[in-house]
Amino acid sequence: MNITIRKATIEDKEFITTAIIEAEKSGSDIISYCKIFSISEAEFREILSNILDEDFEGQELCISGYLIAEVDGERAATMGGWLEKESGMTSSMIKSNLLMHFMDRNKLLDAAPNLKLMNEIDFHRDENSLQIEISYTVDKFRGLGLYGKLVNERVRLKLESGKTFEKIQGIVLKNNNSPVNALTKLGFVKAKEKTCTNNDILNLLPTNTKILYEKYINN
Amino acid sequence: MEDQEILEQVNKLFTKILKKPNVVLTYETTAADVDGWDSLTHMMLIDSVEKHFAIKLKLMEVMKLNNVGDLVAIVKLKTTK
Numbered sequence: 001m002n003i004t005i006r007k008a009t010i011e012d013k014e015f016i017t018t019a020i021i022e023a024e025k026s027g028s029d030i031i032s033y034c035k036i037f038s039i040s041e042a043e044f045r046e047i048l049s050n051i052l053d054e055d056f057e058g059q060e061l062c063i064s065g066y067l068i069a070e071v072d073g074e075r076a077a078t079m080g081g082w083l084e085k086e087s088g089m090t091s092s093m094i095k096s097n098l099l100m101h102f103m104d105r106n107k108l109l110d111a112a113p114n115l116k117l118m119n120e121i122d123f124h125r126d127e128n129s130l131q132i133e134i135s136y137t138v139d140k141f142r143g144l145g146l147y148g149k150l151v152n153e154r155v156r157l158k159l160e161s162g163k164t165f166e167k168i169q170g171i172v173l174k175n176n177n178s179p180v181n182a183l184t185k186l187g188f189v190k191a192k193e194k195t196c197t198n199n200d201i202l203n204l205l206p207t208n209t210k211i212l213y214e215k216y217i218n219n
Numbered sequence: 220m221e222d223q224e225i226l227e228q229v230n231k232l233f234t235k236i237l238k239k240p241n242v243v244l245t246y247e248t249t250a251a252d253v254d255g256w257d258s259l260t261h262m263m264l265i266d267s268v269e270k271h272f273a274i275k276l277k278l279m280e281v282m283k284l285n286n287v288g289d290l291v292a293i294v295k296l297k298t299t300k
Contacts, residue, residue, distance in 0.1 A: 095258065100262050
């Protein structure tokens with residue numbers, strides 16, 4: 001079995017789209033973007049496609065930020081990542097700008113109460129920390145340690161490019177056992193946990209709790 | 220419109236959206252300097268600025284906004300065209 005890891009290209013757009021949607025669902029039927037903005041999956045896919053075409057780095061909806069793991073030449077897993085605030089703007093601001101540009105403005109503004117609720121379980125991402133977000137492994141390739149290989153390669157490539165950073169951060173939904181177990185196995189520790197006490201959040205997310213995992217790379 | 224006049228109008232918009240009467244913006248102010256200026260209020264602020272000045276900001280224009288001074292400059296550019 002030959003496992004290789006490479007940077008994603010535009011040819012991987014469909015695979016990355018699937019990854020983002022599956023990561024959003026986190027084992028449920030809920031795509032949070034659809035619930036938050038009251039849009040259909042088809043509408044979300046179109047918006048996502050437009051955003052991915054922009055390839056704006058520094059947030060998770062950017063093809064260049066992804067690595068692809070292939071097993072015997074077949075796409076098997078992917079993971080997004082970036083250095084927080086590398087361009088001077090936070091990932092959440094970049095994403096806001098992208099959503100503003102590609103979404104119906106009224107739907108966006110109407111979603112303010114939902115976004116406010118989501119903010120309750122948002123974490124501050126540390127400037128210049130390596131963020132890993134959106135991970136996806138095709139079912140038949142689970143158990144091969146691809147998650148860990150993607151994290152390690154992400155770190156190696158960033159360091160090789162001359163970037164210096166001390167910490168890796170990953171935010172996961174508490175119910176998403178797969179990345180939680182993988183991060184723990186890789187030496188990440190739970191830094192913070194946030195729970196939204198307003199049950200309305202369960203209309204938007206599969207769970208009301210998010211966890212911030214961290215790892216210092218010189219540990 | 221002069222820079223200072225734009226800044227004052229932008230300040231009023233921010234005050235209204237952030238619901239903080241004591242917000243005082245300068246050209247150097249960034250989102251990190253203002254309590255409550257998060258990704259959600261950012262969208263509301265940009266929308267409000269566009270509507271108030273009857274302008275439309277392009278994606279690359281908003282991506283290059285590093286501080287309030289940059290916002291004032293782009294508003295000035297667009298309103299004097």
